[in-house]
Amino acid sequence: xxxxxxxxxxxxxxxxxxxxxxxxxxxxxxxxxxxxxxxxxxxxxxxxxxxxxxxxxxxxxxxxxxxxxxxxxxxxxxxxxxxxxxxxxxxxxxxxxxxxxxxxxxxxxxxxxxxxxxxxxxxxxxxxxxxxxxxxxxxxxxxxxxxxxxxxxxxxxxxxxxxxxxxxxxxxxxxxxxxxxxxxxxxxxxxxxxxxxxxxxxxxxxxxxxxxxxxx
Numbered sequence: 001x002x003x004x005x006x007x008x009x010x011x012x013x014x015x016x017x018x019x020x021x022x023x024x025x026x027x028x029x030x031x032x033x034x035x036x037x038x039x040x041x042x043x044x045x046x047x048x049x050x051x052x053x054x055x056x057x058x059x060x061x062x063x064x065x066x067x068x069x070x071x072x073x074x075x076x077x078x079x080x081x082x083x084x085x086x087x088x089x090x091x092x093x094x095x096x097x098x099x100x101x102x103x104x105x106x107x108x109x110x111x112x113x114x115x116x117x118x119x120x121x122x123x124x125x126x127x128x129x130x131x132x133x134x135x136x137x138x139x140x141x142x143x144x145x146x147x148x149x150x151x152x153x154x155x156x157x158x159x160x161x162x163x164x165x166x167x168x169x170x171x172x173x174x175x176x177x178x179x180x181x182x183x184x185x186x187x188x189x190x191x192x193x194x195x196x197x198x199x200x201x202x203x204x205x206x207x208x209x210x211x212x213x214x215x216x
Contacts, residue, residue, distance in 0.1 A: 002034050004211035009040040021154040024094045029150040038092040042084035045071040049079035049145045057081045060170045077155035079145030080175030087163030092156040108208055109157050113142045115204045122187050139182045161192050
């Protein structure tokens with residue numbers, strides 16, 4: 001079983017975390033590290049993936065959004081626009097894809113979240129033709145947007161846990177019409193322990209990706 005180094009960054013700005021990921025991708029690609037899993041929460045930021053159509057994803061003016069203190073950032077990940085904010089758990093695995101199969105990797109990320117939600121008696125599902133984890137054909141609880149460099153993954157997934165959600169109303173999440181973002185707290189009617197959630201996620205991650213977690 002390969003090892004995977006665990007990094008908990010607490011709350012950290014998106015750009016700083018992206019730079020760290022790029023640094024760690026190079027280390028894994030050069031064989032200097034077996035891989036990483038980063039857990040983090042970001043201050044409020046709309047991130048625009050490579051497929052974002054800027055003219056159609058914002059429901060308010062850029063000036064109005066920035067006046068609310070929300071950063072807008074062009075990310076190197078795939079996918080369209082999403083929101084990161086405190087109370088949302090963001091997971092960035094940095095792993096070498098020896099089988100060079102991005103599709104299977106994304107499905108494994110979805111399975112990670114589905115299995116995690118199941119521990120809390122929340123039934124997450126896949127929606128045919130779309131990435132992420134959904135509650136039904138309209139409600140979405142987890143967004144996924146990845147990037148791969150020299151067959152090493154970075155970026156990853158964002159699971160809505162205890163975040164406010166209301167600022168999602170400023171955009172078309174994932175560039176889609178009629179999507180409602182929900183959180184674990186909203187579904188359960190109570191706040192979720194982030195420490196417990198992280199512990200559960202690492203255990204499932206270890207099983208799905210066959211990695212032994214190293215705590216530094």
